[in-house]
Amino acid sequence: MLIPIIMAGGTGSRLWPLSRELYPKQFLKVAGDESMLQQTFARLQGLDHQPPLLICNEEHRFIAAEQTRLGGFEHSGIILEPVGRNTAPAIALAALQALEQVTDSEAEPILLVLAADHLIENQVAFQFSVNQALAYAEAGQLVTFGIVPTAAETGYGYIKRGPSQSDTAFKVDSFVEKPNLKTAQAYLDSGEYYWNSGMFMFKASQYIDELRSNNPAILEACEKAMSATQADLDFVRVDKEAFEACPSDSIDYAVMEPVCSDNGSGSLIVVPMDAGWSDVGSWSALWDVSEKDCDNNAHKGDVIAVKSTNNYVYSENKLIATVGVDNLVIVETKDAILVADKSQVQNVKAIVQRLKDTDRSEYKIHREVYRPWGKYDSIDFGARDQVKRITVNPGQKLSIQKHFHRSEHWIVVAGTASVTNGDEVILVTEDQSTYIPLGTIHALENPGKIPLEMIEVQTGSYLGEDDIVRFEDRYGRI
Numbered sequence: 001m002l003i004p005i006i007m008a009g010g011t012g013s014r015l016w017p018l019s020r021e022l023y024p025k026q027f028l029k030v031a032g033d034e035s036m037l038q039q040t041f042a043r044l045q046g047l048d049h050q051p052p053l054l055i056c057n058e059e060h061r062f063i064a065a066e067q068t069r070l071g072g073f074e075h076s077g078i079i080l081e082p083v084g085r086n087t088a089p090a091i092a093l094a095a096l097q098a099l100e101q102v103t104d105s106e107a108e109p110i111l112l113v114l115a116a117d118h119l120i121e122n123q124v125a126f127q128f129s130v131n132q133a134l135a136y137a138e139a140g141q142l143v144t145f146g147i148v149p150t151a152a153e154t155g156y157g158y159i160k161r162g163p164s165q166s167d168t169a170f171k172v173d174s175f176v177e178k179p180n181l182k183t184a185q186a187y188l189d190s191g192e193y194y195w196n197s198g199m200f201m202f203k204a205s206q207y208i209d210e211l212r213s214n215n216p217a218i219l220e221a222c223e224k225a226m227s228a229t230q231a232d233l234d235f236v237r238v239d240k241e242a243f244e245a246c247p248s249d250s251i252d253y254a255v256m257e258p259v260c261s262d263n264g265s266g267s268l269i270v271v272p273m274d275a276g277w278s279d280v281g282s283w284s285a286l287w288d289v290s291e292k293d294c295d296n297n298a299h300k301g302d303v304i305a306v307k308s309t310n311n312y313v314y315s316e317n318k319l320i321a322t323v324g325v326d327n328l329v330i331v332e333t334k335d336a337i338l339v340a341d342k343s344q345v346q347n348v349k350a351i352v353q354r355l356k357d358t359d360r361s362e363y364k365i366h367r368e369v370y371r372p373w374g375k376y377d378s379i380d381f382g383a384r385d386q387v388k389r390i391t392v393n394p395g396q397k398l399s400i401q402k403h404f405h406r407s408e409h410w411i412v413v414a415g416t417a418s419v420t421n422g423d424e425v426i427l428v429t430e431d432q433s434t435y436i437p438l439g440t441i442h443a444l445e446n447p448g449k450i451p452l453e454m455i456e457v458q459t460g461s462y463l464g465e466d467d468i469v470r471f472e473d474r475y476g477r478i
Helices: 036-042 058-071 087-101 123-138 183-188 202-213 216-224 238-246 251-260 284-290 342-357
Strands: 004-005 051-057 078-081 110-115 142-147 158-166 170-175 193-202 230-232 234-238 269-273 296-300 303-306 312-315 320-323 329-332 337-341 367-373 374-381 384-394 400-404 404-415 415-423 422-428 432-437 441-445 454-458 468-473
Touching: 004 036, 004 087, 036 058, 036 238, 036 441, 051 058, 051 303, 058 296, 058 367, 078 087, 078 110, 087 110, 087 202, 087 216, 087 238, 087 251, 087 441, 110 123, 110 202, 110 234, 123 142, 123 170, 123 269, 142 158, 142 303, 142 367, 158 269, 170 320, 193 202, 193 238, 202 216, 202 251, 202 468, 216 238, 251 269, 284 342, 296 303, 312 320, 320 329, 337 342, 374 400, 384 441, 404 415, 415 432, 422 432
Parallel strands: 004 051, 004 110, 051 078, 078 234, 142 269, 296 312, 303 320, 312 329
Antiparallel strands: 110 193, 142 193, 158 170, 158 193, 170 269, 230 234, 329 337, 367 374, 374 384, 384 454, 400 441, 400 468, 404 432, 404 454, 415 422, 415 441
16 A cells, blocks of 8 residues: 655745745746646656645645645645654654554555655656565565766765665665765765665554654654644644654654664665656756756746856746856746856855845745635735735635725726625626725625636735734634
């Protein structure tokens, strides 16, 4: 019983300004027409598996749910982490949930642990490695997937292989930290090292046993968190207080390295994978895997380049024109522009930290913000006014609410709105408008079959998103 576990946590700060804390890289369409999360689901098609379990941060729950819905992907639940505690606890939650979901007493769930923010170009090669690993997992081995290296990469950890178990598997000798360039070249030349992919396969019960032996504090906290779960739509909410008390650690440090130690069980296998893998950990990594023109430029969006070479240019809204530049990363979004030397993109995290330190919103959210009912785009704002473009998906409804500091004008551009305005419920159609006075209980719903598009003009003494009192909400936000 193979159950994929898709981990969709993390913030992807090195891909700022495209990736934000509340809209990280796993939800972005960095390569192709699907998000990285959707691509992770899609590459499972053709494998014999049960519906995946998805793990994500509570703040990302509606984005994750909407992307899986839009992709038509089946899942068996979305486990919500109230706080980030790294991969070892996240996988423990999934293992406990998988064991809880198994109704056949003789069935043994085998977990295929995947990250939602990886690119894999060759789906056939990926599935071949997964199928090769399955026999070892069924036999009681922990399996990690080692990426066959193509360069002396200093940005990845490495796995050193030990004795051969077959043509497609080896015992793991050790895990190695990110090396310097000289050491990385020696690893590449030896043929005995693989990039550490962060993908694994093992029996759920065996992972629990290894965690109990090597890091019992993590297991105890996760068991407490899972003992008081609450179902909410497709979401599984764990006990927040118990999970906050959980130590934060990666699966490598908490389980895999102890297994390889002198006192460990030694039951760890590495299966090589040569499938065009990348964790897209930086803009230069994205340039590496992108299609390029004759001048080695990778462009996305409205871009004109003259005598420019080796650049990555991403335009979300505006025309970007380059003349005589080389080795740059230029990324434009609705509220920010990044210009960086491609050799310095690892330092983008410093920009994000500076934004956090100065309490600027650009590190956390885009100008366009996604909600469970749709999205809004803050087009313009002043001291006492703000203009938003709001999109409400068919059949969705905003909460019944009121504001203490602002009134709102709503103008419908496309579709039909069902508006609750005090004691009155009215239909507002294209080219019509309505006014919501300050302090009036109101709600907005799209009863139609097409998206509702409208312009909202807010006026008042305070226009923050926290000026809201919810009385009823179908998304559990009260």
